[in-house]
Amino acid sequence: MRSLIRYAAVVALIAAGAALLPPRPAWADDQITFKVIVVKATKDGNSMDPSLQKYAHLLKGKGYTNFTKLRSTSLTLAKGASGTAKIAGSLKAVLNYKSEINKRIAFSCSVFKGSARQTSVNYSIPRGGKAVVVVTGTPGYILIIKVS
């Protein structure tokens, strides 16, 4: 009997302490971090940057066999803001964070060649999800965009 009361009291205290933790600040919900990994893909050679091994299943296709990581860019964007991730030369990707609805992040990824926009894709991806953009060609460029 006494131990039951003690057990319930301990559970209640732990839960109360956890519930009273400060909530996430409002600004934290208005910002999203996009991590953009840029990979150069060619058909000559057969190697893969070790840091890309965990993305191997996303990189295969279009006959590419050689994968080199060019750079990794982290973009923390407020709602409505845009950020640019260089791909190669005049090729770049512009990300625009639009909103978060029902734990899904709405954003767009536009590919520019110089100042000319080529295409734009609108996404709605759950937090923790990934968007992969493959610009095919010789060489090909692959963008792995992690949403967190």
Place this chain on the structure above:
Amino acid sequence: MMNERTRLEIEIARYVDGEMTQAERAATEQRLAADPELRRVADELAALRPHVAEAVSSAAGSIDGERIWRHVSERIAARPSPFETFLSGLRVFLQPKVAVAAVAAVILIGLYILSANLIGPDQAIAAEPMITDVEYDNPDIVVIVNEDAETQTAVVWIDGIDTSEVN
């Protein structure tokens, strides 16, 4: 083997206790009359007999078998059934302190889970399309989309951009 003395003492005890037949009693009285030492033993034993009887009676009286059995029977009859045991446990749980603590624990754990955002995307959310729209500015390009809800990954293939000159 029982010696003569012991046998005589037993005989005297039976005499004193009145357990002899008429013939045995007569024979023993003749022997006591002829043996003063045996007479003295018989007299001492007869003198002790009332005290021994009283002690035995007292000891027996202190053990009330009927009372003990009645007590055991009452305890057996008073033992609660499994259902009564369950109700007893329920009554303990429904005591105000325990009930309030349990309800508070459930509510606070629920609040904690909600506030900590521990509820991950459910199947319905994961099943929604991840690529909602594709806009084309270059008429020469082709965009192929593919989604994997299990790994929450959306893949877009963009064909038609000349990348040879961007090296």
